[in-house]
Amino acid sequence: MIEKHINRQMLTVDIEKKGGNLAGDLWGGLAAMLVALPSAIAFGVTIYASLGGSFAAYGALAGILGATALGLVASTAGGTKRLITAPCAPAAAVLSAFAIQQVALGTPDATVLILLAVLALMAGALQVIFGVAGLGGLIKYMPYPVVSGYLSGVGLIIIGSQIPKFLGAPTGTSLWQALSLPAQWQWQGIVVGAVTIAVMVLAPRVTKVVPAAILALLAGIATYFGLSLGDPAMLQLDKNPLVVGALDSGGSFTEGMAARWQGLSGMDPGAIKSLIVPALTLAVLLSIDTLKTCVVLDALTRSRHDSNRELIGQGLGNVTAGLIGGMPGAGTMGATLVNISSGAASRMSGVIEGVLALLTFLLLGRLVAWVPVAALAAILIVIGVRMIDRHSLHFLKFRHTIFDFVVILAVVTVALTVGLIPASGTGIVLAIVLFIREQIRGSIVRSKAYGNQSFSKQTRLREDMQVLEQKGDQSVIFELQGSLFFGTASQLYAILEPEIKTRKYLLLDMRRVQTIDVTAAHMLEQIRDMMAEKDGFLVFAHLPHSLPSGLDMKQYFDQMALAPYKSAARVFDELDAAQEWVENRILKEAALERAEEKPLNLHEVGVFKGRKEATLAALEQRLDQRSVKSGEKIFARGDSGDELFLIRKGTVRIMLPLDSGKARHLSSFGRGDFFGEMAFLDGDARSADALAFTDVELFVISRKTFDAIAEDHKKVALNLMEGLASVLASRLRYTNVELQALES
Numbered sequence: 001m002i003e004k005h006i007n008r009q010m011l012t013v014d015i016e017k018k019g020g021n022l023a024g025d026l027w028g029g030l031a032a033m034l035v036a037l038p039s040a041i042a043f044g045v046t047i048y049a050s051l052g053g054s055f056a057a058y059g060a061l062a063g064i065l066g067a068t069a070l071g072l073v074a075s076t077a078g079g080t081k082r083l084i085t086a087p088c089a090p091a092a093a094v095l096s097a098f099a100i101q102q103v104a105l106g107t108p109d110a111t112v113l114i115l116l117a118v119l120a121l122m123a124g125a126l127q128v129i130f131g132v133a134g135l136g137g138l139i140k141y142m143p144y145p146v147v148s149g150y151l152s153g154v155g156l157i158i159i160g161s162q163i164p165k166f167l168g169a170p171t172g173t174s175l176w177q178a179l180s181l182p183a184q185w186q187w188q189g190i191v192v193g194a195v196t197i198a199v200m201v202l203a204p205r206v207t208k209v210v211p212a213a214i215l216a217l218l219a220g221i222a223t224y225f226g227l228s229l230g231d232p233a234m235l236q237l238d239k240n241p242l243v244v245g246a247l248d249s250g251g252s253f254t255e256g257m258a259a260r261w262q263g264l265s266g267m268d269p270g271a272i273k274s275l276i277v278p279a280l281t282l283a284v285l286l287s288i289d290t291l292k293t294c295v296v297l298d299a300l301t302r303s304r305h306d307s308n309r310e311l312i313g314q315g316l317g318n319v320t321a322g323l324i325g326g327m328p329g330a331g332t333m334g335a336t337l338v339n340i341s342s343g344a345a346s347r348m349s350g351v352i353e354g355v356l357a358l359l360t361f362l363l364l365g366r367l368v369a370w371v372p373v374a375a376l377a378a379i380l381i382v383i384g385v386r387m388i389d390r391h392s393l394h395f396l397k398f399r400h401t402i403f404d405f406v407v408i409l410a411v412v413t414v415a416l417t418v419g420l421i422p423a424s425g426t427g428i429v430l431a432i433v434l435f436i437r438e439q440i441r442g443s444i445v446r447s448k449a450y451g452n453q454s455f456s457k458q459t460r461l462r463e464d465m466q467v468l469e470q471k472g473d474q475s476v477i478f479e480l481q482g483s484l485f486f487g488t489a490s491q492l493y494a495i496l497e498p499e500i501k502t503r504k505y506l507l508l509d510m511r512r513v514q515t516i517d518v519t520a521a522h523m524l525e526q527i528r529d530m531m532a533e534k535d536g537f538l539v540f541a542h543l544p545h546s547l548p549s550g551l552d553m554k555q556y557f558d559q560m561a562l563a564p565y566k567s568a569a570r571v572f573d574e575l576d577a578a579q580e581w582v583e584n585r586i587l588k589e590a591a592l593e594r595a596e597e598k599p600l601n602l603h604e605v606g607v608f609k610g611r612k613e614a615t616l617a618a619l620e621q622r623l624d625q626r627s628v629k630s631g632e633k634i635f636a637r638g639d640s641g642d643e644l645f646l647i648r649k650g651t652v653r654i655m656l657p658l659d660s661g662k663a664r665h666l667s668s669f670g671r672g673d674f675f676g677e678m679a680f681l682d683g684d685a686r687s688a689d690a691l692a693f694t695d696v697e698l699f700v701i702s703r704k705t706f707d708a709i710a711e712d713h714k715k716v717a718l719n720l721m722e723g724l725a726s727v728l729a730s731r732l733r734y735t736n737v738e739l740q741a742l743e744s
Helices: 008-018 022-051 053-078 089-104 109-132 144-167 175-180 187-206 212-228 251-266 269-273 276-301 307-323 333-341 348-368 373-387 390-397 399-417 420-441 462-474 489-502 518-533 553-559 575-589 613-622 677-682 703-712 714-743
Strands: 085-087 329-331 445-450 475-484 505-516 537-541 569-572 624-628 633-635 643-649 652-657 663-669 689-692 696-702
Touching: 022 053, 022 085, 022 089, 022 109, 022 144, 022 212, 022 333, 022 348, 022 373, 053 085, 053 307, 053 329, 053 348, 089 109, 089 144, 089 276, 089 329, 089 373, 109 276, 109 307, 144 175, 144 187, 144 276, 144 373, 144 390, 144 399, 144 420, 187 212, 187 373, 212 373, 276 307, 276 329, 276 333, 307 329, 333 348, 390 399, 399 420, 462 475, 462 575, 475 489, 475 575, 489 505, 489 518, 505 518, 505 553, 505 575, 518 537, 537 575, 569 575, 613 703, 643 677, 643 703, 677 714, 696 703, 703 714
Parallel strands: 475 505, 505 537, 537 569
Antiparallel strands: 085 329, 445 475, 624 696, 633 689, 643 696, 652 663, 652 689
């Protein structure tokens, strides 16, 4: 939440002014260390204090060593400029829960120490594996409600674990035990903690030169020594539960570490196996925490991090921390933002932060021993409160976001009652359910039309169009959209079922379909079989060759045997071709088209029907007759010409060439129809290509020939022009019908 309080524009300008100088990195590293170290000490204490009060000092040491190792190694290997890596709240939550569990199981303290170190090692190794496997780009896409719930859950866990320390309850006391036994409270610790919280909250309003955590810690220490004036026992370091206690920076620490690692060889392999789930939990949470910080860092500095390299660097840092008995961590938001605002411009600031943490341990170790436990608990309580995503409460105001709030609440509940990994899993499952719910709520059908409302581009005779107007509703056309998967398959079937019972041809336009799974494919297979039982057809058009997932739907249909040879399914590249095929079948069934069509004579052409034989014989002598093979061009766009073409046999397609080298199908003309009338009427160049789709037989009449005919046969010429006008008007009317169908 800290980034919300930073002015992005001012920060970016400040960075550009300071540039990549060593002084900026020095100041940034120092400021980052001052922010990260108190939290690291507090996190370490809260983990190891679970083993008993005597281990609080070891926890403080683990926090310092963790900050050192992460600063030196993760900053060097990670590669993200200005990122500060340090012990963090998710690590404290997971490790403290693990330590408490082990104590409850009766595991010896020495073994727990080894297990905590091995846990850090395994989590770091898993992060390296994540980075090498290229999973960095995937972890960033954790759903927001899951991340929000996870952060809020961790915040509540931190608060719950620190309240007993804030109240001064004996080590190992649970939250509810501490709250129910006021007699065990120590008023000195409560006073120290209250002052620390007050300074932590109010300090940023007074000054931002010194980090609030440092001022709060100093205020807590000062309060402690002020109270000691009235209670000399508070000045005793040995067995004093109110302070961290002496840190061992000498050889005994090294000897103790060596002894613990030697004891690892005698451990039960089953104990190591029990670490797999906690280690995976820790690795995932630390990776998410780091990459979330990196995303914010990119936005603030106009840079771009390498997620996979950063995971490798973080993993190596955590492995190093585990080897030396330090606490693991992640890229932290607060220290990183302080680092940026202090002038840091490179990875060197992170290294400097690690060096300064080590120097603090070596030079000021004795002073750290006097840090009050209540002051550290107070700092963590404030951090925990800030981790709670209070903004998510706004989701309750809107009906469409209530279920997102339910996801957050479920993640928080599971995190508090079961654990963080089950919480993350619960959140992801619920987020998937919400996604499926949104997919199901949207309509899978974009438009619907019947065959007597929407026609192919095949231009037909008036008699044929009358048949299609009467019988075209044997076919229905659905344009589908979105995802065809197990969540929408039943919805699609419910929409198609009424049409399956009453229509002979079911056309599905698939151009806007984004995904398809086996469940949806099986449902389409069932529909195909149902259509076959009634001698009908399931017709697919516009199968995408490349879905967003990379799947070739046409190839997928072949693999699923959805449209095998001689089945009741057909596949067409274009919807128009599918419609044309259906229309031809309807017309054929109405006996208006013959299987073996013969070239028409002149008196059979619509515009010349009813003329005298002598007149037609005279006209036929003046007309050209041409034969064009399938695939050949009759004319091309831009050609000059004033000829009108009458089709005696075959099909002609009018194609519009595009700049991409492809062509758009404008219309088709069949036997008894005509084309080329625009140039015939106005004399301009051809506006499109005319392509023989099949072998074609033509009558050709030029404008010059027509004018000559008009001199001798005025009535024939007038009838021809009226016929042209009538057909063109009819075509326009059918276009209007289609537009109305599209609007409905």
